[in-house]
Amino acid sequence: MNLETLRHSVSHIMAQAVKELYPDVKLGIGPATSDGFYYDFEKSTPFTPDDLFRIEKKMHEIIKANVPFIEDIFSREEAIKMFEELNESYKVELLREMDNCNVTVYRQGEFTDLCRGPHLRQTGETGKHFKLLDIAGAYWRGDERRPMLQRIYGTAFLEEAELQSYLEMQEEAKRRDHRKLGVELDLFSVGGEIGGGLVLWHPKGAVVRGVIEDFWRDEHTRRGYQLVYTPHIANASLWEKSGHLNYYSDLMYPLINVGNEEYLLKPMNCPLHIQIYKSHRRSYRDLPIRYGELGTVYRYERSGVLHGLLRTRGFTQDDAHIFCTPEQAPDEISGVIDLVKFMMESFGYKDLKVDLSVRDPLHKEKYMGGDRRWHQAEEILLTAIKSRGLDYKKKEREAVFYGPKIDIHLADALGKWWQGPTIQFDFNLPSQMDITYIGADGKAHDVIMIHRTVLGATERFIAGLIEYYKGALPIWLAPIQVAVLTISEKQEGYAAEVLAALLAAGLRAEIDKEGGTINAKIRQAEIKKVPCILIIGNREVAEETVSVRERKIHKNVVMKIEKFVTRAKEKIRNKEVG
Numbered sequence: 001m002n003l004e005t006l007r008h009s010v011s012h013i014m015a016q017a018v019k020e021l022y023p024d025v026k027l028g029i030g031p032a033t034s035d036g037f038y039y040d041f042e043k044s045t046p047f048t049p050d051d052l053f054r055i056e057k058k059m060h061e062i063i064k065a066n067v068p069f070i071e072d073i074f075s076r077e078e079a080i081k082m083f084e085e086l087n088e089s090y091k092v093e094l095l096r097e098m099d100n101c102n103v104t105v106y107r108q109g110e111f112t113d114l115c116r117g118p119h120l121r122q123t124g125e126t127g128k129h130f131k132l133l134d135i136a137g138a139y140w141r142g143d144e145r146r147p148m149l150q151r152i153y154g155t156a157f158l159e160e161a162e163l164q165s166y167l168e169m170q171e172e173a174k175r176r177d178h179r180k181l182g183v184e185l186d187l188f189s190v191g192g193e194i195g196g197g198l199v200l201w202h203p204k205g206a207v208v209r210g211v212i213e214d215f216w217r218d219e220h221t222r223r224g225y226q227l228v229y230t231p232h233i234a235n236a237s238l239w240e241k242s243g244h245l246n247y248y249s250d251l252m253y254p255l256i257n258v259g260n261e262e263y264l265l266k267p268m269n270c271p272l273h274i275q276i277y278k279s280h281r282r283s284y285r286d287l288p289i290r291y292g293e294l295g296t297v298y299r300y301e302r303s304g305v306l307h308g309l310l311r312t313r314g315f316t317q318d319d320a321h322i323f324c325t326p327e328q329a330p331d332e333i334s335g336v337i338d339l340v341k342f343m344m345e346s347f348g349y350k351d352l353k354v355d356l357s358v359r360d361p362l363h364k365e366k367y368m369g370g371d372r373r374w375h376q377a378e379e380i381l382l383t384a385i386k387s388r389g390l391d392y393k394k395k396e397r398e399a400v401f402y403g404p405k406i407d408i409h410l411a412d413a414l415g416k417w418w419q420g421p422t423i424q425f426d427f428n429l430p431s432q433m434d435i436t437y438i439g440a441d442g443k444a445h446d447v448i449m450i451h452r453t454v455l456g457a458t459e460r461f462i463a464g465l466i467e468y469y470k471g472a473l474p475i476w477l478a479p480i481q482v483a484v485l486t487i488s489e490k491q492e493g494y495a496a497e498v499l500a501a502l503l504a505a506g507l508r509a510e511i512d513k514e515g516g517t518i519n520a521k522i523r524q525a526e527i528k529k530v531p532c533i534l535i536i537g538n539r540e541v542a543e544e545t546v547s548v549r550e551r552k553i554h555k556n557v558v559m560k561i562e563k564f565v566t567r568a569k570e571k572i573r574n575k576e577v578g
């Protein structure tokens with residue numbers, strides 16, 4: 001049995017159950033997805049979790065009745081008439097947009113749906129291994145100007161054990177969800193009064209981001225990058241010249257009028273870095289040039305796809321552009337891969353998956369740059385991947401029109417893959433924006449341009465880290481590294497001295513102000529995922545020591561404060577994970 005057919009059939013059964021329980025509901029669409037199915041409904045009052053139980057119960061009845069899925073073929077006009085009579089205006093809208101040919105309609109029991117199929121033969125064949133999971137709002141056809149429908153998500157499997165293990169994974173994913181942990185750990189907030197998809201970094205989240213950005217800047221400077229800053233808006237004529245206005249306008253915000261000129265929020269940093277390149281005449285002796293920027297960009301995303309830090313309307317790319325000669329390109333690509341490996345390992349990511357996106361071999365005419373350059377660039381990327389011992393998959397037809405690229409994905413604890421670093425050749429922008437270098441022969445030559453990010457987007461990368469570590473970030477990234485807790489008020493004076501020593505040593509430390517029993521204080525620090533807890537009682541005051549309790553090690557070790565500081569700083573320097 002095909003899993004997709006099973007899930008799609010279960011979505012029909014869910015829609016039937018909904019119609020039987022709530023006859024006024026109108027149907028949207030209900031496809032199978034990669035991990036289940038959904039169906040969209042128009043209903044005047046919201047579905048509640050209790051409704052999901054009722055719907056599930058009704059679904060079991062329908063499955064038990066084991067009625068057949070019956071396929072009928074109608075002309076489009078007949079089908080329109082039928083769905084008009086059923087008062088299914090969304091189905092009628094879909095039908096009106098179809099070519100005037102025959103359409104298939106499926107029935108099971110009293111339920112009728114417009115659908116291409118295929119389905120199982122009988123409702124009983126679906127088995128009992130399904131579960132309704134969630135209710136969410138979804139605009140009809142993903143369009144904010146259309147009505148908001150209610151989407152019920154569910155999943156179904158062939159075996160009960162598969163369903164159970166999926167549900168356990170879902171529970172674990174919920175516990176790790178960066179949106180939930182972001183609130184609990186007071187790291188950031190997204191949307192609300194400031195607008196959908198916009199991020200506020202709270203002090204603790206700002207610390208995490210700052211540490212990552214400092215690391216990024218240091219590492220790039222060390223590897224010969226020059227850091228730059230560029231503005232958030234730029235003249236529309238620049239975006240026209242770069243081609244963004246033509247090819248990218250769907251993702252760009254409307255024009256901003258400034259005096260007699262029109263400006264645009266930047267969706268990318270590239271044309272601005274090119275302007276810096278263009279500010280001088282460049283000779284082969286100047287190359288390679290590597291400009292890096294933590295550049296915040298703005299892209300229009302529909303409200304339906306916004307998701308925590310993963311899909312936002314403003315985010316910060318750890319962007320860099322390398323300008324080099326063709327001869328320098330192999331070393332530049334290898335250098336980027338080394339940087340990527342080093343940084344990803346520093347964050348604790350061990351499993352990397354590499355995709356090499358190349359042209360559609362049958363339609364080479366769709367791509368800019370010519371055969372020779374494409375071939376050369378693919379070879380350079382491939383050689384670099386292989387020389388670094390990385391496994392890769394070649395993806396034909398996945399390349400964008402202006403050059404081949406490498407995408408690197410990171411595996412998280414639940415086997416989910418996250419979009420990470422990208423290395424992209426560009427045969428288009430340099431000619432579009434008219435940049436060259438003067439070769440040894442005194443003539444102008446095409447410069448090779450490489451776009452690359454290591455983290456991808458700072459926001460998405462931090463979301464990934466939060467989920468990967470379940471909020472318990474390694475000590476070098478933790479917003480609070482040390483919590484100082486006293487057993488009673490009597491130790492407060494000494495605790496203040498300890499705190500001062502920690503802060504003076506450059507550690508991010510905090511003293512509890514809440515009061516309560518020591519166990520309650522420890523519990524609080526653990527909820528905040530603080531890696532090191534220092535407990536101070538009378539004995540510690542008398543001996544001028546601290547009792548150290550490290551995350552995951554539920555044992556206290558008494559030591560001098562200097563020794564603790566040395567150990568903690570060593571762990572931070574080594575970016576120890578754990």
Ligand SMILES: [Zn+2]
Nearest residue numbers: 008115116117
């Ligand atoms: Zn169907």
Ligand SMILES: [Zn+2]
Nearest residue numbers: 269270321451
């Ligand atoms: Zn770029």
